[in-house]
Amino acid sequence: MFKNYADVDTFATQEGWTKMSESKRLDLIKQKISEHNEFEVIHPTRSQEDGQVFIELTEELPASKRGIMLLSFEALLKENIDQGINVWHEPIDDKNKLRKLRGIVVKS
Amino acid sequence: MSHVINTNRVNGDNFVETKEGNLILDSHKLPFHYDRVEAWENGEKIAPVTVDMALTRACGAMCSFCYAIMQEPQERRGIKVQDALNLLDDFAEIGVKGVSLISDGESTLSKAYVPFIQHAATLGIDIGNATNGWEWKPDKIEQVLPYMTWVRFTVAAGRPESYSKIMFKGPEDTQVFDRAMSHIKYAVDLKKKNNLECTLGIQMVLTPEFKDEIIPFAQLAVDLGVDYGVIKHCSDDEYGTLGIDYEKYENMYDLLEEAENMSTDDTKIIVKWDKIRDKGVSSYNRFYGPQFLLQISGSGLVAPSGMFFNARYSKFHMGNFTEERFIDIYKSDRYQRTMNYLGSPHFDAQTMMGTLPIQHYVSVALDNHIKGIRRIEKPTDSEPLHVNFL
Numbered sequence: 352m353f354k355n356y357a358d359v360d361t362f363a364t365q366e367g368w369t370k371m372s373e374s375k376r377l378d379l380i381k382q383k384i385s386e387h388n389e390f391e392v393i394h395p396t397r398s399q400e401d402g403q404v405f406i407e408l409t410e411e412l413p414a415s416k417r418g419i420m421l422l423s424f425e426a427l428l429k430e431n432i433d434q435g436i437n438v439w440h441e442p443i444d445d446k447n448k449l450r451k452l453r454g455i456v457v458k459s
Numbered sequence: 460m461s462h463v464i465n466t467n468r469v470n471g472d473n474f475v476e477t478k479e480g481n482l483i484l485d486s487h488k489l490p491f492h493y494d495r496v497e498a499w500e501n502g503e504k505i506a507p508v509t510v511d512m513a514l515t516r517a518c519g520a521m522c523s524f525c526y527a528i529m530q531e532p533q534e535r536r537g538i539k540v541q542d543a544l545n546l547l548d549d550f551a552e553i554g555v556k557g558v559s560l561i562s563d564g565e566s567t568l569s570k571a572y573v574p575f576i577q578h579a580a581t582l583g584i585d586i587g588n589a590t591n592g593w594e595w596k597p598d599k600i601e602q603v604l605p606y607m608t609w610v611r612f613t614v615a616a617g618r619p620e621s622y623s624k625i626m627f628k629g630p631e632d633t634q635v636f637d638r639a640m641s642h643i644k645y646a647v648d649l650k651k652k653n654n655l656e657c658t659l660g661i662q663m664v665l666t667p668e669f670k671d672e673i674i675p676f677a678q679l680a681v682d683l684g685v686d687y688g689v690i691k692h693c694s695d696d697e698y699g700t701l702g703i704d705y706e707k708y709e710n711m712y713d714l715l716e717e718a719e720n721m722s723t724d725d726t727k728i729i730v731k732w733d734k735i736r737d738k739g740v741s742s743y744n745r746f747y748g749p750q751f752l753l754q755i756s757g758s759g760l761v762a763p764s765g766m767f768f769n770a771r772y773s774k775f776h777m778g779n780f781t782e783e784r785f786i787d788i789y790k791s792d793r794y795q796r797t798m799n800y801l802g803s804p805h806f807d808a809q810t811m812m813g814t815l816p817i818q819h820y821v822s823v824a825l826d827n828h829i830k831g832i833r834r835i836e837k838p839t840d841s842e843p844l845h846v847n848f849l
Contacts, residue, residue, distance in 0.1 A: 357830050446535065
């Protein structure tokens with residue numbers, strides 16, 4: 352059955368997360384990674400008060416594996432730390448040589 | 460030459476009357492796929508009606524408004540001809556009805572381009588293509604045009620110097636403009652000569668600094684004799700990488716109306732008012748559109764929307780059809796889990812993705828449907844043109 356969340360508020364981070372320092376947040380995330388071998392290729396780089404957690408992968412994974420792994424990782428953080436967490440990979444800039452001449456850098 | 464008021468509204472849906480039928484560019488066609496809307500609402504897994512994709516990420520242009528700048532995934536796999544044909548077979552098996560070659564690359568550069576279009580025709584899948592037209596030469600045009608539902612040329616401006624400045628290296632490089640115009644004219648003539656059904660249009664992606672190009676663009680569309688010239692907003696990502704100021708669009712409304720009034724019986728000038736007036740803000744938080752209109756990158760990456768191709772959105776990367784068959788990606792748990800996520804309170808379309816995606820109209824309609832603001836109903840009108848392109 353279709354679950355209708357159209358009018359439901361998007362999950363936001365709670366005080367426990369927002370009042371924590373960034374280094375403490377990253378320590379907490381790293382601790383969760385160390386407890387779960389399946390996430391050992393994830394390296395958290397930064398975390399923000401609004402729940403955005405940025406990561407990099409220490410090895411190349413095919414699209415069929417990285418997406419589902421990151422969704423599962425995010426679910427773990429949501430369940431154990433804060434529902435408002437959102438995991439994002441660090442962005443990659445355009446590799447097109449011609450377009451790069453425009454000098455546009457992907458913001459993050 | 461008669462000037463006409465060309466935009467009609469029925470039940471809030473915009474369409475434009477042309478000689479060949481009603482053309483919907485500033486709305487959606489979901490009522491004509493009501494069975495899938497019903498199945499989706501019943502919680503069933505549905506195949507996309509339309510897939511928007513590219514056969515390569517390569518492009519010889521360097522458009523200043525290009526969203527592909529922000530769509531770099533981890534890998535750039537080349538799409539082999541056989542991969543592309545297998546993809547179409549999988550589309551046919553699950554019930555995809557239309558494929559638009561737009562997405563994040565210039566598909567005319569791919570070796571798979573001609574065989575892909577011809578194979579789609581044998582499977583009964585409608586094909587459309589957006590291109591700069593630079594490498595779309597007469598021999599290629601003749602091989603594909605009879606099989607295509609529509610072709611839309613990216614024409615950033617109506618004047619050669621501005622066109623070349625926006626789409627290529629500088630205002631002095633007008634050879635790209637000349638080449639594109641020559642190919643467009645060839646297609647217009649071939650369509651007339653062979654009485655082909657393919658709709659031909661040109662599109663301007665409007666950014667506020669190029670407002671002086673609006674009228675020359677409309678005049679160019681009329682002079683070329685294409686079926687339409689459409690003017691749309693420019694999308695940006697949620698961080699404003701391209702620096703689009705949506706507030707400035709309002710200052711161009713008079714010029715846009717003037718351009719629309721340049722429509723003739725043969726050539727309609729169409730402004731995507733709904734998207735322009737939304738000023739980069741969506742009315743929906745949940746993102747249902749991709750289940751009906753899926754996007755695939757020219758790198759082979761399958762993600763719900765082109766807005767998620769960049770590595771940043773890796774959690775939405777569902778697979779790559781050059782590494783495994785698309786049908787296996789579609790049938791996988793990861794496909795449904797990703798789609799469900801986008802419809803959950805974990806995701807917010809207003810803050811977690813770029814502005815006005817290709818699925819915008821569909822997403823607005825589905826959101827309004829679910830909220831009971833405006834239900835999608837079975838159509839009472841005859842089918843519009845390009846019905847399989849949502």
